[in-house]
Amino acid sequence: MTKIEAIFASAEDDTFEAKYRALCHCNAVTYEVSSDPVDSKICHCKVCRTLHGAPMQWAAIFHKHHVRITEGINHLNYYSSELNKYERSLPCKVSCSLCGTFIADEGRNMWLAFPSLFDFGVPPSVPKKFKPTCHVFYSMRVIDINDDLPKWSGHKNKSMQL
Numbered sequence: 226m227t228k229i230e231a232i233f234a235s236a237e238d239d240t241f242e243a244k245y246r247a248l249c250h251c252n253a254v255t256y257e258v259s260s261d262p263v264d265s266k267i268c269h270c271k272v273c274r275t276l277h278g279a280p281m282q283w284a285a286i287f288h289k290h291h292v293r294i295t296e297g298i299n300h301l302n303y304y305s306s307e308l309n310k311y312e313r314s315l316p317c318k319v320s321c322s323l324c325g326t327f328i329a330d331e332g333r334n335m336w337l338a339f340p341s342l343f344d345f346g347v348p349p350s351v352p353k354k355f356k357p358t359c360h361v362f363y364s365m366r367v368i369d370i371n372d373d374l375p376k377w378s379g380h381k382n383k384s385m386q387l
């Protein structure tokens with residue numbers, strides 16, 4: 226557990242000011258972020274689609290030191306889709322062991338949060354900084370999207386735009 230806490234904002238860090246709060250379906254896992262996301266993307270790749278059981282995945286990216294797990298750190302499950310193993314080999318998927326909600330994709334430095342878990346009110350009022358800036362792996366899409374955002378065939382800035 227100390228290893229996990231060491232890379233996130235510490236619970237004792239008085240300078241940490243929660244800006245947004247996220248929670249899993251069963252509320253066992255909650256976390257806070259102290260900043261706006263550095264980017265926000267919609268991914269159409271097969272791994273995201275399969276694991277999330279959804280046509281696409283919306284991720285907002287934060288530095289891990291702007292993230293603080295507030296509840297349920299002992300309920301976090303880790304899954305490496307590269308190794309096909311339940312282990313915290315970064316990058317990996319993080320989920321709630323009780324309800325199965327995917328919490329985030331954890332990278333070495335970054336935390337790819339799923340804004341769908343954020344508490345934006347009812348009905349949700351999504352801050353501008355969370356609005357997706359592009360679609361990635363759009364060549365893998367199962368649903369066409371009619372918006373003005375750039376659509377990359379693979380990774381952003383490292384593939385062709387479609």
Ligand SMILES: [Zn+2]
Nearest residue numbers: 249251321324
């Ligand atoms: Zn849960």
Ligand SMILES: [Zn+2]
Nearest residue numbers: 268269270273
């Ligand atoms: Zn993906």
